[in-house]
Amino acid sequence: MSSSTRSEVSPGPQIRNTPGAFPSTPGEPETVVSSQHSLSKAVYERRAEYTVPRKIRIKVGTWNVAALPGTEEDIGSWFVDGKGISESLSNLSFESNGTTDGDDLEDAGHQEARRSKNRPTVPSNDPGLVPGGDDIGLYVLGLQEIIDVSSATEALKPYNDPWPGRRWKQAVEDALPEGYIKVAEQQLIGLFLLIYAAPSVAPTVSSVSTASTGTGLMGYLGNKGAVVARLVLGETTRLVFINCHLAAGVEKGNLERRNWDASQVLSRAKFDPLYNGAGEKEETGENIGDEDFAFWFGDLNYRLEGMPGDDVRRLLMLHTKNEYGQGGPSKRKISAELALKSNPKPNDSAEDTDRKSRIFRHNHHLHYRSSPETPATSLSSDTLDPSADPASLQTTLASLLPHDQLHQQMRTRKAFGDGWREGPIDFLPTYKYDVGSVGMFDSSEKKRGPSWCDRILYRTRKDKLAYEEKIKVEEAAKKRDEEMKSHGIGDPAVNQEEVLFDYDPATDGDDHDYDPEADVEDPEGVTTVAGFEDKIHLEYYTSHQRVLSSDHKPLDAIFTLQYEAVDPDLKAKVHQEVARELDKAENERRPTVTVVVDHHHDHEGESRSFSGTEGVDFGSVRFDSPKMRTVTLANTGGVPATVGFTDRIVTADKTEGVAPPWLHLRFDRSSDKDRPASESHQVYTIEPGDAVNVEMTLHVKDVELVRALNEGHANLQDVLVLRIHNGRDHFLPIHATWLPSSFGLSIGNLVKVPEGGVRRSRNGHQDSQGVKWSAPREIFRLTESIENLVERVIAEWGMTAGDDNPPPWTDSGWPFNSSTGEGKATQSAKERIREALDNDTPIPDSFPTELDLIRRVEAVAGTLLLFLSSLQDGVISADMWIELEKSIMSREKKSKTTPLLSLDDERMQILDILTASPAHSESGSTEEARGGLCVGVRGGCD
Secondary structure (H helix, E strand, C coil): CEEEEECCCCCCCCCCCCCCCCCCCCCCCCCCCCCHHHHHHHHHHCHHHCEEEEEEEEEEEEEECCCCCCHHHHHHHHHHCCCCCCHHHCCCCCCCCCCCCHHHCCCHHHHHHCCCCCCCCCCCCCCCCCCCHHHCCEEEEEEECCCCCCCHHHHCCCCCCHHHHHHHHHHHHHHCCCCCEEEEEEEECCEEEEEEECCCCHHHEEEEEEEEEECCHHHCCCCCEEEEEEEEECCCEEEEEEEEECCCCCCHHHHHHHHHHHHHHHHHCECCCCECCCCCECCCCCECCCCCEEEEEEECCCCECCCCHHHHHHHHHHHHHHHCCCCCHHHHHHHHHHHCCCCCCCCCCHHHHHHHHHHHHHHHHHHHHCCCCCCHHHHCCCCCCCCCCCCCHHHHHHHHHHHEHHHHHHHCCCCCCCCCEECCCCCCCCECECCCCCCCECCCCCCCCCECCEEEEEEEHHHHHHHHHHHHHHHHHHHHHHHHHHCCCCCHHHHHHHCCCCCCCCCCCCCCCCCCCCCCCCCCCEECCCCCEEEEEEEEEEECCCCCCCCCCCEEEEEEEEEEEECHHHHHHHHHHHHHHHHHHHHHHCCCEEEEEECCCCCCCCCEECCCCCCEEEEEECCCCCEEEEEEEEECCCCCEEEEEECCCCCCCCCCCCCCCCEEEEECCCCCCCCCCCCCCCCEEECCCCEEEEEEEECCCCHHHHHHHHCCCCCCCEEEEEEECCCCCEEEEEEEEECCCCCCCCHHHHCCCCCCCHHHHHHHHCCCCCCCCCCCHHHHHHHHHHHHHHHHHHHHHHHHCCCCCCCHHHCCCCCCCCCCCCCHHHHHHHHHHHHHHHHCCCCHHHCCCCCCHHHHHHHHHHHHHHHHHHCCCCCCCHHHHHHHHHHHHHHHHHCCCCCCCCHHHHHHHHHHHHCCCHHHHHHHHHHHHHHHHHHHHHHHHC
16 A cells, blocks of 8 residues: 655646746756746755754654554643653653642552553653743654554544544644644545644745555555655755654564565655745655665564563563552562572573573562662762663663664664664653553463564664665675675685775674664764755654553653754845846846838838737638738847747637637748757747848638627637747737628528628618518529620620630630649639629629729629638538428339329429528529530520
8 A cells, every 4th residue: 555645745836838937948058047946056056045044843753553442542642741751760950840849759569550551651740851831842743553453443444544543633733822723634544644844944944745554464454554744854955754663573584574564664655846945846756865864763573683582571570660659560570580590491491591590680680789787878870980881771781782673774784774873762662552551561371572562763865875885885895895705806815815804894893782872973964955064963762651641651752953954034135136136137148139110001001110019910801711911020139039939828619720810910030040949840940130021911711710700609819929049038919800791601691781781780670571582682683693704705706716726615614624734814704703792793894994894704604602611501401301302202213103204394303492491592583694604605505
């Protein structure tokens, strides 16, 4: 089970890629560009000017609560108030947090006797011996087994039960001083991680990311594993917290599984990517190891190896019995066990017998030193240094810790050997106790051996880098040794006399004593990822022996962290200064382009500069009548300018691209062959003082667009985006006024067009009486013009043409198939004809006098074809086609029994169907009559 939850992600600066962003494209290395990215980077380079030193305390606590009821009642006492510590069983010197005299502290016997699940179990009059309350900047709590993970029902749940977490969260928040804010939370079955920040610290916490890694059943489920959190403190210092519960058990296989669990947490836990101080987002998420300071805590479950658990229990209970007064169940149990002799068993080896004999002699010495008859002065620390006193707790712990599996695995680098360290262990093993007891180790039938299962480790970035460097050195040395041996150098049989010493790090150095000060260093500089010098110091590391509600004793460590934090006011000041400097530099080196729009085609006066709001005005635009404008782009700056139109902002009713489909752009020069990688469209480089012209042609010829424009559902307005590489974008508005057209309308609308044409109708003068004509007048006018012109062409041809030049009507498709081609004269004539139709002016008056009759009739015929093809519903609508098909199929069926109809009868049947729509019927009749006349004329001519 592995998951990641984003609690908070620093927004971080980003490069905007929307049109008009400044700058719109990343700058080249030699160009200064005032973008959010470069601004953040420049501000970051001056970070020393806006960071201030800060110091906070971080309290890390861990506790396996064994899913026992009432354990949450103790959380405030030990974790927040620092209570429940046995000063005599910790070998530490403390300063009381309270005002109560420590001599009034309740003894262990009375404490155990009054234990209740409904109130804290710590002793009465406990002043609290470690810092807490509002002295702590970050409270980090890791709990294990907040639910019973030994239950298959709980372990196999595909979700986290939120209720136990809510209960613990409420208990912690009730105990914390007012104003503390939860900044991180993560649960994995029974694992629970909570992080709270002081009111002065919480605003400086950012980039919080949490994750879970299950390593339990099948190596995946969450009955074992870890919950982790990453946060950034003061925008500078990265902290990682790992709360884990590793595999249990005392066998060798269990040890190897613990190591495997730890390796899985390291490799599988991932955090969200974050933005560094320069505003750059990391490409991938962070792993454990990328931070500045890491804290690994929880029930690691490492045991004491190579020592009889029962002997260790009795050895340690010689110390715990002094916590009790004159009586109590635990005191009697301890005394009874200590009264037993440790006799060798028949099958014990000589080594086991010797070890047990030494332990017995040590126990006897401790028993004598701690008996009530012994004078108190003999136990005084003033008499003998605890480290040199064979009966002291420190000596006892020092004799046990070399057998600690965790330390052994760290030394051999099988687990936690990559820079992790731990404070001195001056407290009793935290597991396993009788619930409700201060010092009675497991008295059940299993009598589990005491162990330091619960631990708090930490590591700095400096520690990890030192480990990595050490590995490199060792690998290089190993490689050199192998090369020497391959050349016959260094062979022990040949060069034995030259060997000064022989050392094998894999086997040598195993038998060294535990040094409690080995991993503890004075605060020293740690260079963080952000380049600051931070320091960390472990102040306290102890267990809370006198918390009774679980079989594990809670454990906490207090660290002092000195770090550089960003001061928002100072950063804002630096930000303003950098922005001004970048703006100044940018203005000096930024390309400058002036846009000039030519309006002389439709407006009086000379060309004038583009004002930004006026844009390019194409004036009145007609159907299939192209209109052109010219835009000049002049480089008025001191550096070359690379320009080009880029994708514009579009809405749902507009198409994507550089320009709308009705607008065509053409530069008067070739584009750059090597365009910037950021540009997907063509670009053009203009040298200083040079200019480039852009020819813009607006051409509306798509019938669907014409219909939308006629109905007011579309317009001829848009905004082009002219991109200046490393400069500011120019927005170029496009305007045009659409003149309504009869093309693209339906027959039903055309018959309602009043005299004066569609332009008059669209300007609000349409007669309210509705239908004006039996058929579209445009069809009448076009077919009538074709008839008249054909007659004139035939007459003129007969008088002027010679026998060698065949007449155009020899082509059966004439005049609809042009014999003269589509020249400019014909195109111009068609535009004039369409204008005459839309304004209801005579078609013959639209022709220029120099245009011959053949081109005139071909222009009218072409216009008729275009008009008919643009009709929205056609001359014969879809419904009519269905009726016609039914009629034809019916006649085909009847043809087997009845004679076929004559051509005239079939025509009459078709016209009868068309009468359902008079306008369509009349249009069809008009086309048929005019077409028949033309065919008749051509036939007569043939």
